[in-house]
Amino acid sequence: xxxxxxxxxxxxxxxxxxxxxxxxxxxxxxxxxxxxxxxxxxxxxxxxxxxxxxxxxxxxxxxxxxxxxxxxxxxxxxxxxxxxxxxxxxxxxxxxxx
Amino acid sequence: xxxxxxxxxxxxxxxxxxxxxxxxxxxxxxxxxxxxxxxxxxxxxxxxxxxxxxxxxxxxxxxxxxxxxxxxxxxxxxxxxxxxxxxxxxxxxxxxxxxxxxxxxxxxxxxxxxxxxxxxxxxxxxxxxxxxxxxxxxxxxxxxxxxxxxxxxxxxxxxxxxxxxxxxxxxxxxxxxxxxxxxxxxxxxxxxxxxxxxxxxxxxxxxxxxxxxxxxxxxxxxxxxxxxxxxxxxxxxxxxxxxxxxxx
Numbered sequence: 001x002x003x004x005x006x007x008x009x010x011x012x013x014x015x016x017x018x019x020x021x022x023x024x025x026x027x028x029x030x031x032x033x034x035x036x037x038x039x040x041x042x043x044x045x046x047x048x049x050x051x052x053x054x055x056x057x058x059x060x061x062x063x064x065x066x067x068x069x070x071x072x073x074x075x076x077x078x079x080x081x082x083x084x085x086x087x088x089x090x091x092x093x094x095x096x097x098x
Numbered sequence: 099x100x101x102x103x104x105x106x107x108x109x110x111x112x113x114x115x116x117x118x119x120x121x122x123x124x125x126x127x128x129x130x131x132x133x134x135x136x137x138x139x140x141x142x143x144x145x146x147x148x149x150x151x152x153x154x155x156x157x158x159x160x161x162x163x164x165x166x167x168x169x170x171x172x173x174x175x176x177x178x179x180x181x182x183x184x185x186x187x188x189x190x191x192x193x194x195x196x197x198x199x200x201x202x203x204x205x206x207x208x209x210x211x212x213x214x215x216x217x218x219x220x221x222x223x224x225x226x227x228x229x230x231x232x233x234x235x236x237x238x239x240x241x242x243x244x245x246x247x248x249x250x251x252x253x254x255x256x257x258x259x260x261x262x263x264x265x266x267x268x269x270x271x272x273x274x275x276x277x278x279x280x281x282x283x284x285x286x287x288x289x290x291x292x293x294x295x296x297x298x299x300x301x302x303x304x305x306x307x308x309x310x311x312x313x314x315x316x317x318x319x320x321x322x323x324x325x326x327x328x329x330x331x332x333x334x335x336x337x338x339x340x341x342x343x344x345x346x
Contacts (some may be wrong), residue, residue, distance in 0.1 A: 001229045004142065007147060007176050008149055008153060012150075012153030014180055014184070015156055017285040019190070019191055019213050020206070021191070022190065022192055023194075035328075039327035040189070043192075043193045043283070043323060044282075044322075045298070046294050046323050047215070048215070049298040049318065050319050051275065051300050052278050052279045053298070053300075053318070063272055066276055067279055071283060073182070075286075077310065082279070084274060086276035090273075090337050
């Protein structure tokens with residue numbers, strides 16, 4: 001087998017270990033400390049924020065307006081409405097600015 | 099006979115999951131095409147590029163992987179880098195595992211293979227809305243996501259960069275941050291949401307500028323999570339908790 005193939009397969013195995021590892025470690029404990037619980041509750045917001053903030057930092061007016069629109073709609077409406085509003089503002093602003 | 103046709107129930111759960119996943123399929127497709135095109139550019143064959151998407155199934159780590167492929171770096175170092183970039187996933191199964199006690203160990207072992215950012219976020223959102231994460235619903239979001247990721251990689255690998263030319267004009271390159279922001283807003287009912295988001299945002303931007311991508315994800319996320327763990331636990335009476343859970 002070629003070296004590339006080995007790297008790909010072992011990279012896949014390493015990735016799979018990260019996907020099941022957290023549950024395997026945590027399921028060894030019968031009780032979960034309140035601070036661990038609080039940390040786990042914060043996981044989605046914390047991780048997802050790191051996927052937005054640097055992208056916003058690298059963006060321009062069109063990207064900022066799109067995120068602002070998504071955030072405002074997201075305060076009131078459902079998630080999908082926020083997504084559509086942000087995407088619509090992005091396309092409109094890019095068209096308008098170029 | 100209320101249980102006459104359980105398979106129909108499962109099928110509608112599957113469709114519900116698929117509908118929830120629709121924006122993700124659209125938003126992640128350009129990244130799969132981009133990965134396919136870049137993988138071939140960096141010397142991988144089309145088969146290797148598609149295989150990489152199928153066994154790793156993690157955009158950022160795949161990009162880092164092919165970046166290193168082209169630089170004559172020791173193989174174990176490439177594997178370690180892929181592991182490091184994907185390390186945040188440890189948190190996902192730890193968090194979601196508590197909410198799927200009805201899954202057998204075998205189902206968990208298979209299902210958690212597909213636990214990437216959007217699948218985790220949508221599953222947590224479903225828990226947030228008080229609904230169970232059924233296997234059929236989960237499959238409805240995870241399997242098409244996986245299929246589209248692999249197929250779009252092939253498209254990019256086989257037809258190259260020409261597919262990407264039109265992407266910017268219709269905003270495809272920036273759909274994922276918008277989608278992720280929408281998800282972040284969905285979690286605003288959770289305790290300590292605002293301080294967690296603020297600290298993660300600042301830490302990830304500083305890390306992006308100093309250490310560089312993709313490490314800003316781990317650094318930023320850990321900052322927010324540690325803050326949540328360090329803040330004094332918020333003890334609230336049951337009635338008040340019930341009122342806060344009701345949308346105004």
